[in-house]
Amino acid sequence: MPSGPRQLRVASYNIHKCVGTDGRFDPNRTTTVIGELGADLIALQEVDRRFGRRTGLLDVRALQRATGLVPVPASELPDGLGWHGNALLVRPGTSWQLRRLDLPGVEPRGAVIAELTLPGGGEPLRVVAAHFGLLRRCRTRQVEAILKAITQGARIPTLLLGDLNEWRSDRGRSSLYALEPLFGSVGWGEPSFPSRRPLLALDRILGCSRAHVRSVEIHNSPLARVASDHLPLKACVQIGVSDPHPHSTGLAEAA
Numbered sequence: 001m002p003s004g005p006r007q008l009r010v011a012s013y014n015i016h017k018c019v020g021t022d023g024r025f026d027p028n029r030t031t032t033v034i035g036e037l038g039a040d041l042i043a044l045q046e047v048d049r050r051f052g053r054r055t056g057l058l059d060v061r062a063l064q065r066a067t068g069l070v071p072v073p074a075s076e077l078p079d080g081l082g083w084h085g086n087a088l089l090v091r092p093g094t095s096w097q098l099r100r101l102d103l104p105g106v107e108p109r110g111a112v113i114a115e116l117t118l119p120g121g122g123e124p125l126r127v128v129a130a131h132f133g134l135l136r137r138c139r140t141r142q143v144e145a146i147l148k149a150i151t152q153g154a155r156i157p158t159l160l161l162g163d164l165n166e167w168r169s170d171r172g173r174s175s176l177y178a179l180e181p182l183f184g185s186v187g188w189g190e191p192s193f194p195s196r197r198p199l200l201a202l203d204r205i206l207g208c209s210r211a212h213v214r215s216v217e218i219h220n221s222p223l224a225r226v227a228s229d230h231l232p233l234k235a236c237v238q239i240g241v242s243d244p245h246p247h248s249t250g251l252a253e254a255a
Contacts, residue, residue, distance in 0.1 A: 005240040006122060011039040011219070012161040012203050013232035014131070017046045018057050020226045021196055027058050033227045034089075035066030037219055037234055041116075042069060042089040043129035043161035047082040056081030063089065072096055074112045074129075084110030086129045086162065093119035103130070103145055105138030113149055115156065123156060123240055125211065130162040132175075139166060139175035147178065157211035157239050158182070160204070163230065167200040182208055190218050192231045203233040212238040 013034060018027045034042065048054040058081060064070055069089035074082050081087045083100045090096070095117045103109040111130035118125060128146060132139045150158060160183060168174040169187045176186040189201030198218060207213040219232040 005238060006118070006120075008041055008118075008237045008239060009037075009039045009234065010041045010043075010159065010161065010205060010237050011037040011232055011234040012043045012045075012129075012163070012205055013037070014045040014163040014203060014228060014230040015047060015058075016228040016230060017050065019228075021194075021229055022226055026227070028062070029223065029227045031058060031062050031066050033219075033221070033224045033232065034063065036221055036224070037067075037232055039067070039069075039234060040091055041127065042067070043127070044082065044087040044089065045129075045131040045163045046085045047087045048075070048080055048085050050085075053077070053079075054082075054085075055079045056087075068092075070094075072098060072112070072114050074098065074100065076100070083112050084108060084131065086110060086112045086131055088112055088114055088127060088129045090116060091119055099149070101145065101149055103132070103142040105133040105142060106135060107133050107138070109133050109138075109142060111142075111146055111149075111162075113153075115154065124154070125239055126150070126153065126156050126158040128158065128160045128162075130160065130164070132163065132165045134165060136166075136173075136175050139164070140178070143175060143178045147182065150182070158208045159211050159213070159237065160206040162204065163202055164204045165202055167202060169201075176204075179206065184209075190216055190233060192218050192233050194229050195225050195227075195231045198231055203230060205233055205235045205237075207237055210240060214238065
């Protein structure tokens with residue numbers, strides 16, 4: 001089976017339930033923006049209806065035409081797309097083992113944890129797609145839950161993608177600093193919110209030492225500025241090569 005380093009283009013995008021900054025619900029517009037990303041793997045947030053039956057808001061066939069990607073079956077409903085609104089799109093031919101994680105907190109929140117075998121084989125990749133809560137104390141507990149889930153699993157390269165809802169960058173106040181032993185520096189990110197004039201780095205793409213994240217940037221196209229209140233975030237990730245500036249860890253390293 002082929003192995004060794006490989007490079008992926010990954011992205012994360014809170015689609016705001018397909019409602020743009022102009023107040024219009026337009027799934028086709030959202031799908032077009034997702035297609036603009038040109039990614040091999042995409043984490044999406046807010047892909048399902050918030051109340052009542054959590055049906056998906058995007059057409060899966062249209063998504064595949066626009067992106068060449070297929071969804072991991074995160075929803076427990078036949079007409080759903082995500083788990084607590086979190087969806088993961090991957091290349092056809094990818095196989096997976098999936099865990100749906102309820103996250104603690106006042107609001108109903110969750111994460112999708114997928115151990116992926118990518119087309120062509122090689123070492124598995126763990127991807128955590130998450131949407132954290134609005135309250136700092138809840139985000140702190142959600143970080144703890146995700147770290148516990150990761151460190152109980154296999155020691156493989158790991159990515160964390162999603163809307164982590166943390167705008168603070170100072171160590172004393174940010175809920176994300178507990179992630180640093182595994183994922184490295186979380187102090188600063190690329191501002192992605194609000195999409196018209198991004199000021200806050202709510203969306204993140206983080207990798208462990210053998211899933212080296214580089215070239216992180218927002219996708220600031222004219223359509224993206226209006227399709228959601230968040231801009232998409234995208235990055236290149238080198239899988240199977242240690243970060244040249246590795247972070248020390250007090251946890252069981254995921255790689």
